[in-house]
Amino acid sequence: MSSQKRITLFVEDALSKEDDSVPLQTVAAQCQSPSHPSDHITRLAESKPPRTRSRYPVKRLPEEVRLVPVISGSPWNHYERKYRLDGGSSFGIIIPRDGKGRQSMIRTISGSNLDEQIQNIRQLSHENIVKNIEIYISSDQDYYLISEFMPVSLMHLCQAPIYPTEPQLSSILHQVLMGVEFLLTHGLVHEQLSCANVLMDFDGDVKICDIEHCSSSGKVAKLRDSFSRMVMRLMDKKKDKEATVGLTQPQNWSRDAFELFTMTTTSPNIKELLQHKFMEKKDKQKLIWLVPAILMTAYHRIEFDTSTQGTPL
Template identity: 50%
Template sequence: MVIITSRNAPCQSFMIHTISGSDAKERIQTIRQLRHPNLTENVEVYTSSDPGYSVISEFMPTSLLHLCRAPIYPNEPQLSSILYQSLLIPLKVLTGLEFLLNCSLYYKRLSCVNVFVNFASEVKIGDIENCRRSGDIAALATSFGRLTMKLMDKERVETASFGLKHPNRWSNEAINLFTSIIITFNVKKLLAHAFFLKKNQEKLV
């Protein structure tokens, strides 16, 4: 992935990456059909000299991986905002996942690397071309569970069995949400979880 700057708008940056392989055309067709506030926006698609495509998308300055590597843990309003935006649509990772599932698309490799955060405190899912028309909801549940575990416990490696070394750092609501994610993954029920009453995007600095 490369960061580029527009000649017409020098202050505006974009990300560019390539998509190749036997299924490249199908993957490009997928991203052309998807637009959502919690998905990174793809601005242009070009055919490249090599077999494949170059995709220019909006610039997202950081990812959840940076947050996980930082010594300071997110507080509960920040954790709530990140997970809620990731799961839903205009509400982030859960929102974005719900939108993709409604489009019959499965994101099996969701991780801290491909969930981005911009300076407006918006959380967006990237690498949408990796979604597939068929898949196992259990694989999505596992990847989202591991993403949540990494945000709540920096000492755990993503491949470790589910668990938290220091559950005392979190409230009962946060622990209950984590348990719900790894035991009964249901996007609609998770979005209605009491923990998300704490979300506050303005606090996600």
């Protein structure tokens, strides 16, 4: 690990009131690298900005919920990028420079609603949402998100010659819907759900990776359309994601599977989909051997980093 100390921002006095927080713009402006870490802390104490209301405050959370820390400085002082993996969504794969710890994923965060994105990332945690570890704000005000490593996406499954069995498909869809339901209970709609942003690991866990793209103003109709297109790609590799929703060979699937697919095009009710008979076939254990098979047979676009220093994504 570099000797340069990391300084965690978003001090938790923002939690002292339900509707107060330090705006991201103020934090980013204070992220210029000081000559010494203690100088930075002193400046924050002496010139603390007036408390202002943020459009997206950090809500009061249960004590057991740990906020994802926001850290001032470059992630490349502490991590080394090994390669970039492109499976529809692009991630850098990194390892700690001190050799301690496992590999993680890193990507940049940007957009006009950056406040809302960061607050969602910091607060939301669920077994079917990719675990976020740290957020870095560099001196040039670039935002980097470090997350747990997940080896494949559902896009890789689409690029592999094999299809999921019905117990595997049921387990994949059940876990995705559990993640979607969790987001909806927090007033967030994921309009752009796809095979590219749903990831899998060697334990058979299926997780949504980009909750920063969720919005409280999202349209459920767009969520339903994106989910039905994701299901279509998993059940029919011949179909393009932009094609008319449907299956070219429905006879390859059971009546229950086809009925569930049809429901995804008409029903926005997640609970109805979770309670469908097809979900009784789910078997997470059967996903464990699917991931290695995908890794061996799917097309992967990998860019190796041959430099000795980590570089921006």
